Amino acid sequence: MLEIKNLNKTFGAKQILRDLSVQVPASSIAVFLGQSGIGKSTLLRILNNLETADSGAVILNHETLDLAHIAETHKFGMLFQQFNLFEHLTNRENITLALEKVLNYAPEKANQIAQELLQKYGLGDRAENYPAQLSGGQKQRLAIARTVALKPQVICLDEPTSALDPLLTNFVADAIQDLAHDGFVVLVATHDTALLERLNCQIYLLKQAQVAETANSLDLRAHPEKYPQITAFIKGQHHQ
Numbered sequence: 044m045l046e047i048k049n050l051n052k053t054f055g056a057k058q059i060l061r062d063l064s065v066q067v068p069a070s071s072i073a074v075f076l077g078q079s080g081i082g083k084s085t086l087l088r089i090l091n092n093l094e095t096a097d098s099g100a101v102i103l104n105h106e107t108l109d110l111a112h113i114a115e116t117h118k119f120g121m122l123f124q125q126f127n128l129f130e131h132l133t134n135r136e137n138i139t140l141a142l143e144k145v146l147n148y149a150p151e152k153a154n155q156i157a158q159e160l161l162q163k164y165g166l167g168d169r170a171e172n173y174p175a176q177l178s179g180g181q182k183q184r185l186a187i188a189r190t191v192a193l194k195p196q197v198i199c200l201d202e203p204t205s206a207l208d209p210l211l212t213n214f215v216a217d218a219i220q221d222l223a224h225d226g227f228v229v230l231v232a233t234h235d236t237a238l239l240e241r242l243n244c245q246i247y248l249l250k251q252a253q254v255a256e257t258a259n260s261l262d263l264r265a266h267p268e269k270y271p272q273i274t275a276f277i278k279g280q281h282h283q
Contacts, residue, residue: 044068045197045228050099052085059085061252063099069196072219072229072244074260076236076276081249083232087199090230091121103196117145120195124202126186128174134161135170138189145193160188164218180211187218197228204235216241236277240264248273 045067052060059082067073075083088094090101092114101108103118113119129137135157142153161167164184166177174182183203190198200219204212216238222229223243231244239246239260246263248256256272267274 044102044104045230046100046102047086047090048100048102050086050089050101051097052082052089052094053097058252060089060096063252063254065247065254067228067230067245069228070223070226072223072231072242074231074233074239074242074244074246075249076233076239076246076273077249078234082252083234083249084201087121087201087230087232090197090199091119093121117193118195119197119199120190120193122183122186122190122198122200122203124205126174126182128182128186128189130174133171133173134166134177134185137174137185138192141189142192156192157188160192161185164188179207180214183207183211183215184218187222191222191225195227197230198222199230199232201232202235203231203233204238205233209237212237213241239277246273248276 047063047065050060050063063086065073075086077083085094089096089110090113092110096110101110129140132140135154138157138160139150139153142148142156143150158170161170164187166181166185169177169181174185177185203219204215207215219229219231219242242260244260246258246260247254256270258270258273263270263273
């Protein structure tokens, strides 16, 4: 269980997050929905020690985490919008590098784990290729494999469909759903409402630095009238 309590973040005079509090059980997906610049990515960046919160607490499985040293625990993994793969390394080396440098695994063990993950994500025959030789969807699967290799408990995905052809949204949704099935807490920041239609998740609509409305995706699909703000956001996005 991930608990975020009263998280606050300001940039200059602008409050990005105000007393944000959510609870996300293991093996489940939380989607943070909202316009660009609303604070979705900032939240994920705080959890990965890429930004500093002004105040608040993050509790993982009843343990309050020191946000200043959160990156050292490897409990959180981040998938960036543009994947941030190492273009000069092979796909296999993109995975083994962190295993060897961060977790101090022997090369043989790192290679074994990398090969197993490449196989799992449909890239078993691409181990010695380079990221530039992969499609957008394959790059994303490689980025997921690299993140999973470090065995985080929480996986954060920042706008996971923005760099992809819309036709790949189904594949991305399946990959995210699989992460939840594998036991991870999965956090997704997006404004892509097409992705919502394919996920079983809890949705948090962010407005004015706070959670304006929340809904379970299955209930939202069955009873959209119960969630007027989320429904209006989805309709607005579809009409753009």
